[in-house]
Amino acid sequence: MSYNLVQLAYLIATALFVFALHWMNTPATARRGVYAGVVGMALAVAATWAEPEVVHHLWIVIAVVLGFAVGVPLSRVPLTAVPQRTALSHAFGGLAAGLVGTAKFYLWSGEGSAELTGFRTTAIIAEVLLGFLTFTGSLMAAGKLQEVKWIPQRPVTYPGQNITNMGLLVVAAALGVAIVLDPTAAWAPVAFAAVMALALLFGVLLIIPIGGADMPTVIAILTAYAGLAAVAMGFVLDNKLLITAGALDGSSGLILAIIMCKAMNRSFTNVLFGAFGQVQQASAGGEAREYKAETVEGASQVLEQANLVVIVPGYGMAVAQAQHKVRELYDQLKKRGVTVKFAIHPVAGRMPGHMNVLLAEADIPYTDLVEMDEINPDMPQADVALVVGANDVVNPAARSDKSSPIYGMPIIDADRARTVFAIKRSKNPGFAGIDNALYFSDKTWMLFGDAKNVIGELVKQMSGGSGMH
Amino acid sequence: MSYNLVQLAYLIATALFVFALHWMNTPATARRGVYAGVVGMALAVAATWAEPEVVHHLWIVIAVVLGFAVGVPLSRVPLTAVPQRTALSHAFGGLAAGLVGTAKFYLWSGEGSAELTGFRTTAIIAEVLLGFLTFTGSLMAAGKLQEVKWIPQRPVTYPGQNITNMGLLVVAAALGVAIVLDPTAAWAPVAFAAVMALALLFGVLLIIPIGGADMPTVIAILTAYAGLAAVAMGFVLDNKLLITAGALDGSSGLILAIIMCKAMNRSFTNVLFGAFGQVQQASAGGEAREYKAETVEGASQVLEQANLVVIVPGYGMAVAQAQHKVRELYDQLKKRGVTVKFAIHPVAGRMPGHMNVLLAEADIPYTDLVEMDEINPDMPQADVALVVGANDVVNPAARSDKSSPIYGMPIIDADRARTVFAIKRSKNPGFAGIDNALYFSDKTWMLFGDAKNVIGELVKQMSGGSGMH
Amino acid sequence: MHATSDFWSQIFVFVLATFIGLGVIRRVSRLLHTPLMSLTNAISAIAVVGAILVAGPDYPIPIRILGTIAVFASMTNIVSGFLITERMLKMFKSEQKPGEGKRP
Amino acid sequence: MHATSDFWSQIFVFVLATFIGLGVIRRVSRLLHTPLMSLTNAISAIAVVGAILVAGPDYPIPIRILGTIAVFASMTNIVSGFLITERMLKMFKSEQKPGEGKRP
Ligand SMILES: NC(=O)c1ccc[n+]([C@@H]2O[C@H](COP(=O)([O-])OP(=O)(O)OC[C@H]3O[C@@H](n4cnc5c(N)ncnc54)[C@H](OP(=O)(O)O)[C@@H]3O)[C@@H](O)[C@H]2O)c1
Ligand SMILES: NC(=O)c1ccc[n+]([C@@H]2O[C@H](COP(=O)([O-])OP(=O)(O)OC[C@H]3O[C@@H](n4cnc5c(N)ncnc54)[C@H](OP(=O)(O)O)[C@@H]3O)[C@@H](O)[C@H]2O)c1
Numbered sequence A, B: 001m002s003y004n005l006v007q008l009a010y011l012i013a014t015a016l017f018v019f020a021l022h023w024m025n026t027p028a029t030a031r032r033g034v035y036a037g038v039v040g041m042a043l044a045v046a047a048t049w050a051e052p053e054v055v056h057h058l059w060i061v062i063a064v065v066l067g068f069a070v071g072v073p074l075s076r077v078p079l080t081a082v083p084q085r086t087a088l089s090h091a092f093g094g095l096a097a098g099l100v101g102t103a104k105f106y107l108w109s110g111e112g113s114a115e116l117t118g119f120r121t122t123a124i125i126a127e128v129l130l131g132f133l134t135f136t137g138s139l140m141a142a143g144k145l146q147e148v149k150w151i152p153q154r155p156v157t158y159p160g161q162n163i164t165n166m167g168l169l170v171v172a173a174a175l176g177v178a179i180v181l182d183p184t185a186a187w188a189p190v191a192f193a194a195v196m197a198l199a200l201l202f203g204v205l206l207i208i209p210i211g212g213a214d215m216p217t218v219i220a221i222l223t224a225y226a227g228l229a230a231v232a233m234g235f236v237l238d239n240k241l242l243i244t245a246g247a248l249d250g251s252s253g254l255i256l257a258i259i260m261c262k263a264m265n266r267s268f269t270n271v272l273f274g275a276f277g278q279v280q281q282a283s284a285g286g287e288a289r290e291y292k293a294e295t296v297e298g299a300s301q302v303l304e305q306a307n308l309v310v311i312v313p314g315y316g317m318a319v320a321q322a323q324h325k326v327r328e329l330y331d332q333l334k335k336r337g338v339t340v341k342f343a344i345h346p347v348a349g350r351m352p353g354h355m356n357v358l359l360a361e362a363d364i365p366y367t368d369l370v371e372m373d374e375i376n377p378d379m380p381q382a383d384v385a386l387v388v389g390a391n392d393v394v395n396p397a398a399r400s401d402k403s404s405p406i407y408g409m410p411i412i413d414a415d416r417a418r419t420v421f422a423i424k425r426s427k428n429p430g431f432a433g434i435d436n437a438l439y440f441s442d443k444t445w446m447l448f449g450d451a452k453n454v455i456g457e458l459v460k461q462m463s464g465g466s467g468m469h
Numbered sequence C, D: 001m002h003a004t005s006d007f008w009s010q011i012f013v014f015v016l017a018t019f020i021g022l023g024v025i026r027r028v029s030r031l032l033h034t035p036l037m038s039l040t041n042a043i044s045a046i047a048v049v050g051a052i053l054v055a056g057p058d059y060p061i062p063i064r065i066l067g068t069i070a071v072f073a074s075m076t077n078i079v080s081g082f083l084i085t086e087r088m089l090k091m092f093k094s095e096q097k098p099g100e101g102k103r104p
Helices: A002-025 A027-049 A056-074 A079-110 A118-146 A161-183 A189-208 A212-237 A239-264 A270-273 A280-284 A296-305 A315-320 A323-335 A354-361 A372-381 A453-469 B002-027 B029-048 B058-074 B079-110 B118-146 B161-181 B188-207 B211-235 B240-264 B268-273 B278-283 B296-305 B316-320 B323-335 B356-361 B374-381 B450-467 C002-028 C030-055 C061-092 D002-026 D028-053 D060-089
Strands: A308-314 A339-344 A368-371 A386-387 A419-424 A444-448 B307-314 B339-344 B369-371 B385-386 B419-424 B446-449
Touching: A002 A027, A002 A239, A002 C002, A002 D028, A027 D028, A027 D060, A056 A079, A056 D060, A079 A118, A079 A189, A079 A315, A079 A354, A079 D028, A118 A189, A118 A212, A161 A189, A189 B058, A212 A239, A212 D002, A212 D028, A239 A270, A239 A296, A239 C002, A280 A296, A280 D060, A296 A386, A296 A419, A296 A444, A308 A323, A308 A372, A315 A354, A315 A453, A323 A339, A323 A354, A323 A453, A339 A354, A339 A372, A339 B323, A354 D028, A354 D060, A368 A372, A419 A453, A419 B307, A419 B323, A419 B446, A444 B161, A444 B296, A453 D002, B002 B029, B002 B240, B029 C030, B029 C061, B058 B079, B058 B118, B058 C030, B079 B118, B079 B188, B079 B211, B079 B316, B079 B356, B079 C030, B079 C061, B161 B188, B161 C030, B161 C061, B211 B240, B211 B446, B211 B450, B211 C002, B211 C030, B240 B268, B240 B356, B240 C002, B240 C030, B240 D002, B268 B446, B296 B419, B296 B450, B307 B323, B307 B356, B307 B374, B316 B356, B316 B450, B323 B339, B323 B356, B323 B450, B339 B356, B356 B369, B356 C030, B356 C061, B369 B374, B385 D002, B419 B450, C002 D002, C030 C061, D028 D060
Parallel strands: A308 A339, A308 A386, A339 A368, A386 A419, A419 A444, B307 B339, B307 B385, B339 B369, B385 B419, B419 B446
Antiparallel strands: none
């Protein structure tokens, strides 16, 4: 009977998780989604904990308390650190999956028990492989994003790298098969340990050749792995809740990764094995052409005269934490009856939805955040396109220049606006490491400096100005 | 092993069915959907037939051949008969489910076998109940739609009707419970037979009180029942393909029923127990106000002058089979550079999508078929709204008159067009049995007559006219 | 225990499939609601699987007769359902290239 | 046999759940992709269920230690995942009434 109750709880939790994700389809219902998720999770934990076989509670209580102790601060990180946090929690997730798999294996093989059916053992191997490689891989990713000094930012590549990695994987797989064939053999526990070690190692090697800026995509892929690990665990424990939840996460990771690759016009394989970041050195110092700089005074006047101003935020806004200043600018312009829209590129910044969260943090109504496809038709009507620390996502080369590494990547047509102001600190290129023809066009004026300061200046100008008359 | 192959086939079939329905989301991919469905079905049949326990083939072959012999002609019915055909095949579906359930029960109870677990038996009872009530219910529905003489069109109601029906259901359920409690009892087979009989009877009684015009909604609900019967069968046979396919059909029926009820602004219970059709008598003869009739000559001139003509087809176009004439009119007007759009109300006609199929049959590109919500904003720009045998769906009372039985039902705002021409044969009301203020408005001109003839006249006028200059 | 474990797998499958059904059907183009009805019609004739498993094995004659009738009934639905859906869909033409023909 | 029957139920559940996942996620508003990442993050911490079942029962100490660590790890994800998602979503405001705030 209790078995049925537990299953019922799991079923309800499953449904709640589905609704949780479903409600994320609009900001209006998104928070309801979180609550659904929380309830589902609480239900699942309670039902499991109440299982008769769970007799030792102390350790679990401690673990839960510690979980809160670590989890709460982790949820307070600044928004710029969100990618790292995500990577880190993937590491935790992978670790959990890996450990459970390991525990189950040694438990059952210890009993030399019939529990280790071929199917179960296969699932365990998969769980452990995915779990542990997600663990180390995510740690590496988090490190690169956090720009920890002893983890190389630049992609580390050496000849025959991919072969080596594949080789490792093959060995691990072979060992796995051997274990499946004779799970209770004397050597099985050792072989299993070897598989674990290889998985941990593989996770590291998988990330090393990938440039820091590609991490967001990698993280999405790691989400998918974490999800699959949960599915495998579900197979091992014959737990349908785990299978469903895992599948949901798997598809989420997959779709985000696809969206990012599409928006960057790159393929999975290219991200995973392309060592794209190298390009950064390759063409970093493109021959410097003529920039036309503009003064804050001049810019603020033009902005005040405009009817429609489109602000194109990019990674730079995130680095400079300029969103609040941007908000002030937005208010100043609105006060003058200027229509202000934000053009959001799907991969502006360093994670999907990066710009939206920052601007939302600055209380800018999401109804003024317009997606690329919706804003581009209106760009020609825009009197001013104000590029705030965006680069690749407004690089016309993506449209025209077949030779460019970002050729074919959809961009925001800032260059079609009547005037363009571009805020950046230097002549350095962006993530893709290539020059941006937009900056040299005769309708473009550069506002060099840190985004936060420059926009602060603009705001001061205007408030001062508005103070006078 | 063969077991695994069969399961694999079932899994693929499941996926194919999902895709089949998914691809129906746009006409561009819809046909691919059908092919996916066919392949899935073929796979499922082949895999099952190949099961080792299936040893007698002759009868199956004969049944299959007969199935083709009956099925092919059934697929050639005129489009106006599609609702009947659907109802009829629900009857077949229900019958199949009921028979399989019955067979399984007598088989297992005969063996007095342990196969009849409480869960299984419950599922069998559900399958048989749903199956057989769908069988007779659908037959009744088909009869009413076909307007078979010995099945009363009008809702047949008598005091305490719903109580009687509910009573029957309760008795059947009670018997069912008894059987579940002791499936191998001596009296069980008899009780089971009683359940079957009650289900068959209940199906009839369920439909009798429902008006002929409500049948489309009923059919949708019967789709849901048929789906659930398949699910129950899936539970009985522990067959996940049956469960999935059944669930898909169940949700399809449910959603269509909901859409129809919403568009008619009525509740399930009202459709099922409201005996709505009665209203038809109730207010059929509303006091006859002034109609302004118009000649075909006059109308055709106005149409020729127009820039935007919105044609609002309704059930009358289906009755008159006027879609081909409408096509000719459409061509004539296009020739004169008139923009012609079709305003499609979700419940125009007598089944969901009725108008779309008819107009598609007449080769009118579906890109000119505009949904209610999309066309209404443009209605004020329309020079002429040509109402072809539509009535309730253009009745302004739904917007204004709280007392009207269709108050609150969303309508097509034909009355907002500059001029309205309405084609109908008589002063009789439509399905809802109420007068239509639109016909009396001073901008409306009636073209009395059979839709096919009237439009034929219009076309003659124009082609003649265009012949002159 | 086996029974119950099966039972719950089946419930899960049912619930998940229902979610899929609701999600997919809600997005079917209104243009195609009539063909949709006949398509689901054909698909629900999957009952044929159960029918074959009753008509085919070495069961007493009366049982097999019931099964055979069921096979016939389902087969009719499969054939007529798919054919008429195809027939209706053939009629839907757009002036644009099919590729663009998306009108949800 | 039991194993295989179970096996296939699980595969079915997996495939169906994946369909749901793909359908649902594809419709998540682009505005919310960052919160989505942290939400799925929290949900994938459902591994806690498995962890408890290893840490709780009367198993050898080393096994239970592994389980306890796993509980801790998952718990961290649950707590931080849900909290940060909520924190981010709180920031999304529209000028319209929430009801209308639909921008897919
Ligand atoms: N969003 C994602 O999910 C994602 C994932 C993976 C990769 N990416 C990639 O990331 C890139 C995003 O494009 P993006 O245009 O947003 O950024 P970007 O191309 O990386 O350019 C950022 C620009 O901001 C400027 N900048 C940096 N710090 C600044 C500061 N404090 N003040 C002012 N300006 C500053 C930089 O120029 P200075 O250094 O001269 O200031 C640089 O030109 C795309 O190439 C995309 O493919 C995105
Ligand atoms: N579509 C669905 O799924 C569905 C389902 C259930 C119920 N319904 C109901 O059906 C109704 C559909 O509305 P509707 O406006 O399409 O149809 P309607 O309200 O039933 O009106 C049909 C009109 O067509 C006229 N007509 C009939 N035969 C004609 C012919 N041969 N030539 C010319 N005119 C002819 C009739 O007037 P005369 O008799 O004077 O010619 C009548 O006014 C709604 O009330 C809806 O709720 C629809």
